[in-house]
Amino acid sequence: MKMSKLGEFGLIERIKKSLKNPNIGSDCAPIVVGGATYLITCDIILEDKHFLRRYPPEFVGFKAISVNASDIIASGGRPQSVLISLILPDIDSTYVEALYRGIIRACKKYKCKVVGGNVTSSNKVGVDVFMMGPSKRFIKRKTARSGDYIFVTGNLGDSKAGMELLMMDKKSYAPFEKILMKRHLKPEIEVDISNYLVKNATSSMDISDGLSSDLYQLFDKKKVKISIDSDLIPLSRELKMFCKKYRHDAISYALTGGEDYKILFTQKKKSSPFFNIGKVEKGSGIFVNNRKLKNKSFEHFRS
Amino acid sequence: MKMSKLGEFGLIERIKKSLKNPNIGSDCAPIVVGGATYLITCDIILEDKHFLRRYPPEFVGFKAISVNASDIIASGGRPQSVLISLILPDIDSTYVEALYRGIIRACKKYKCKVVGGNVTSSNKVGVDVFMMGPSKRFIKRKTARSGDYIFVTGNLGDSKAGMELLMMDKKSYAPFEKILMKRHLKPEIEVDISNYLVKNATSSMDISDGLSSDLYQLFDKKKVKISIDSDLIPLSRELKMFCKKYRHDAISYALTGGEDYKILFTQKKKSSPFFNIGKVEKGSGIFVNNRKLKNKSFEHFRS
Secondary structure, eight states: OBHHHHHHHHHHHHHHHHHTOTTTTSSOEEEEETTEEEEEEEEEEEBTTTBOTTSOHHHHHHHHHHHHHHHHHHTTBOOOEEEEEEEEOSOBHHHHHHHHHHHHHHHHHHTOEEEEEEEEEOSSOEEEEEEEEEESSOOOSSOOOTTOEEEESSOOSHHHHHHHHHHHTOSOOOHHHHHHHHHHHSOOOOTTHHHHHHHHEEEEEEOSSOHHHHHHHHSOTTTOEEEEOGGGSOOOHHHHHHHHHHTOOHHHHHHHOOOOOOEEEEESSSOOSSEEEEEEESSOEEEETTEEOOOOSOOTTTO | OBHHHHHHHHHHHHHHHHHTOTTTTSSSEEEEETTEEEEEEEEEEEBTTTBOTTSOHHHHHHHHHHHHHHHHHHTTBOOOEEEEEEEEOSOBHHHHHHHHHHHHHHHHHTTOEEEEEEEEEOSSOEEEEEEEEEBSSOOOSSOOOTTOEEEESSOOSHHHHHHHHHHHTOSOOOHHHHHHHHHHHSOOOOTTHHHHHHHHEEEEEEOSSOHHHHHHHHSOTTTOEEEEOGGGSOOOHHHHHHHHHHTOOHHHHHHHOOOOOOEEEEESSSOOSSEEEEEEESSOEEEETTEEOOOOSOOTTTO
16 A cells, blocks of 8 residues: 555554554653653654754754654653754755754753764755654643643744745745744744653644644544634634735634644643643534534645 | 765764764664664665566565675674655555565565565655664674784675676576576675674774775774785675676676675684684775785765
8 A cells, every 4th residue: 555545644543553662653652761760752754744954953853853852742741862864965064053053042942962973965955853852741632531621821823824934935025924924834832841840731732734633643533522613722812813805714824734833732720821722522523512523634644 | 065975874974964963874773762773774775776677576586685684693792673755656456465475485584574664656666674683783884903804704706797687688598507597696794703793803894885995984094004815805606706707807706796784893812603804904095916906895975
């Protein structure tokens, strides 16, 4: 069966079976080292797939670190050590230096350190990052129970809007458009969210493929019923301005747009500094405003 | 400055400076976790760069693990946990399953385990591996001293000959040619060499770019004089047959051929189960049979 038919998630299911490891498919893998739990993860960003050569390389480097920090933080860990596997064509060294400036700046933000890596030549730029860090508690997916409340840690949909603006390649952009583009180019996550999740979350993951897809990833739709109220999904002022200008539906951006790198999590109590968007109930299926949610977000090979 | 002018090693020097980390450029990075030393490393193999689509995918998977195990073992560690970052075009899932069979087989050999990873779609196949494992002593490069003896753990040059045979894409191959091709496709390293190195080595690295290049990597040519006797370099019966048939010089294959994944190390005493190929002396420069060695092995971007 071709990858385009099997899809990313179908492939992951097959790999999971062949490795006999039920944890495959999570944001991170937990390993016990000297009595302590460490989380390890890897995530790559590739030219023409995740970014274009014309994007500022500082942002490309920064984002490569952010997308990994996001996995570690969402799983209840703190970024610590990083390896950079760099794939480079015959470009000018100033590009690579700028890329590394972004990497170093991001590492400063997430309080982690590049300890090593690898360089390979190829026809396109790629930054594959391996990150590890300690965790007081590994927070998994599929562990929410009926009665839990569902939260997101910030505005959704901005990254998709920002990407579309970048694709327009206009000569000039409005200030709100520049903000959206930067949110796509240089996503940032707060490290301290990890502490909150360790104390409170009953399940957690980062929103990288889009809320509607990730709801299917976080929950076991056969065992619980998920009810989302779309009015509760936080939307930025800039996304609303974008949707007004280009006649789009902001909620559909929030549901299907990937790469926001906010965290989707559940907890027992309703009060939280984050945004409650719904509830876990008895039953089965995933619903938005009482309508069954179609899973139509980004998936590698299928999209 | 373009990568082709700066070269892989020039780039690594720049990255080293920008990260202010003197360990950048080693086979592995040592990290201290819960009082114990762990080594972490990453190495990628890419289609059309390190392998062709027509190569058996089991071997591609096996080799991706071997090249990383080789770094860990050469630095005095034992492979333990592995992440696989897979880059895949829209190929048939049987290819990916075969790739994973090779990965699993190699992990069995090196006594390590795949704990997680990532999948991304692209136009070519790539297997980026992140490996970590415990070490009783992190063995570095550039730490050999005058009086030390220089060793390699096995035959050199076979992989280069095997690759050239694969490129010929002949209809039929002689048995010795099949052996050489398999050594290129599916290199294997013995895990127990790590124990020996921890007890005896004063410096160590794996031979991935070719002996002549790696001698420049293992030693500080300004501080010590390296004398290699080419008659002492171990050569396989198959390489000798290949060189006789195709009129090549076996020693130049051993010196410049990469991807043998044998280990180059130094120790104080002369006796060892491995192959003594030379000596570290007072002075400076790297010499083979008293002639200054030209560094002309594989280097990314330049080659």
